[in-house]
């Protein structure tokens with residue numbers, strides 16, 4: 001049910017489903033950094049997003065520092081994002097309570113102005129790193145920015161420009177991970193990107209700690225239409241497509257082409273970031289970024305225009321059909337009927353489930369030590 005009378009606001013932002021979902025047991029990793037926004041999306045106007053079933057409002061203070069607060073006023077639960085930013089605080093649009101960076105109420109315009117003792121909202125650690133704005137959804141004292149996987153290629157605006165965007169997919173984020181880690185679907189799902197008949201000659205899955213690589217090569221292959229922007233259409237070369245995955249769902253794709261026999265590192269390479277943040281159990285924010293050379297306006301425009309078109313038009317419908325065909329409990333049953341190309345997705349799921357289980361165990365042990373039953 002959407003809230004009524006939303007002035008100029010987009011009513012779809014205020015769908016109330018998360019309020020009922022919030023206290024449901026879920027299967028999210030909380031002690032982790034998630035992409036929250038591209039930095040330019042967050043300014044003086046509050047931005048509402050839902051992450052891991054939690055409504056969050058994002059805005060910047062006068063110094064330009066980004067702030068993330070729970071998007072529910074503790075008084076009558078109106079989304080704070082329905083209000084306005086006043087200096088370094090956000091003012092609720094219903095009765096005017098104001099909340100600062102730490103979530104504490106800083107101003108009560110009602111009555112004698114006393115601040116009710118429980119007038120506070122949860123605040124969430126944020127970090128701007130590698131060209132993205134990250135949010136920590138777990139225990140704040142464990143929010144170490146060194147835990148953000150390395151996306152160095154995206155962190156130097158003097159050398160590179162980024163084409164960025166976000167797509168909301170109506171499917172669980174693990175289904176989207178499966179899609180991105182197993183690129184064998186390209187030949188079947190993406191007519192515009194499929195190879196020109198050259199088979200994958202080599203496939204490899206590597207794991208180093210919690211990081212999983214899904215790697216493939218086509219030797220002596222002709223470039224597909226996407227690669228033809230960078231490589232002569234009639235010239236054969238060695239193509240590679242390597243996806244790196246870190247929990248919970250942070251991926252770096254390196255697609256490249258080089259002279260036959262050359263090492264991957266000597267090939268022309270195109271890097272893109274694919275950062276998934278669960279919105280709910282059945283919807284996902286897919287943040288994508290393509291790295292382009294600084295000043296390469298044509299490349300940037302092309303990347304913006306077609307970079308993610310295939311995903312939006314061809315992958316997203318498939319993912320949403322899968323989700324519609326699937327109960328949440330069935331997600332783990334996708335381990336049935338495995339193909340060779342599923343090796344990386346299975347490893348990634350195992351790593352993720354281990355992290356989630358450890359986190360749940362630690363929370364249970366903590367609760368037990370406090371005598372909570």
Ligand code: FES
Pocket residue numbers: 073074075076077078092093094095096097
């Ligand atoms: S609902 Fe926010 S001040 Fe009343």
Ligand SMILES: [Fe+2]
Pocket residue numbers: 179185186189190310311315
């Ligand atoms: Fe795809």
